[in-house]
Amino acid sequence: MSDSDADKTLELQPRFDANGLISAIIQDAADGTVLMFAHMNAEAFARTRESGRIHFFSRSRQKLWMKGESSGETFAVVDLLIDCDQDCLLIKVKPEGKGNACHTGRHSCFYRQVKTDGLEMVG
Template sequence: MSADANPAERPATLPTQPAGAWLDAVRWDADGLVPVIAQEQGSGDVLMFAWMNREALALTAELGRAVYYSRSRQRLWRKGEESGHVQQVHEIRLDCDQDVVLLKVTQLGHEPGIACHTGRHACFFQRLEGQGAEAQWQTVEPVLKDPETIYNR
């Protein structure tokens, strides 16, 4: 990659440790997974929550694009492989307990970026309104694109 390459096209920077040592620092759960939060680089919006296994995290760092592990499909899930809504990774952070990963991303594929399979900017589009027995979840973010057209269902 040339030094004058667009910074938005550069892969995430890998830690300077022996190959694979940085992956060993992650505290994987009993299923070999770690929870991951995707946060939008510019706005700071929390876009989504997902899981990664060791291979997904290694590929994410190598490619500079988010690759998750689908627990329901039991396979790697390259964000945007069906929808085109790719997440370009700028930073990979590990929390203080080393058991949660934070990705700082740019959501690509639609303006504004769509991270949620419901066609919304972020997966956290419901807010609890009210108190006690009267509390209800309210949808507070609009659908930006019909999911039927995103996934050609």
């Protein structure tokens, strides 16, 4: 399928990279906050679609994991979107538990702003 055909199709054909991964941006469905970014392999993508709970593939641990399996900070899938060339996911979620996406206990993993002289806390 050509790129222009891929832009128009309604057939789901996720384009996993050479490592078998697809990028996933996780966004709070209620307020639009980008909560985190991670990767999925085909199994994580399938489990997410089947269960309605976010699953990822850990590149550092080389294993599948469900968000919140140890912390209790799970995400319920509200909407799952794929970009025009089907190589990136945007998943809108309802955070459960305390509502913290980040392992630091923050709502979002994106809490530092890059400045010319370093980083500044923003959230």
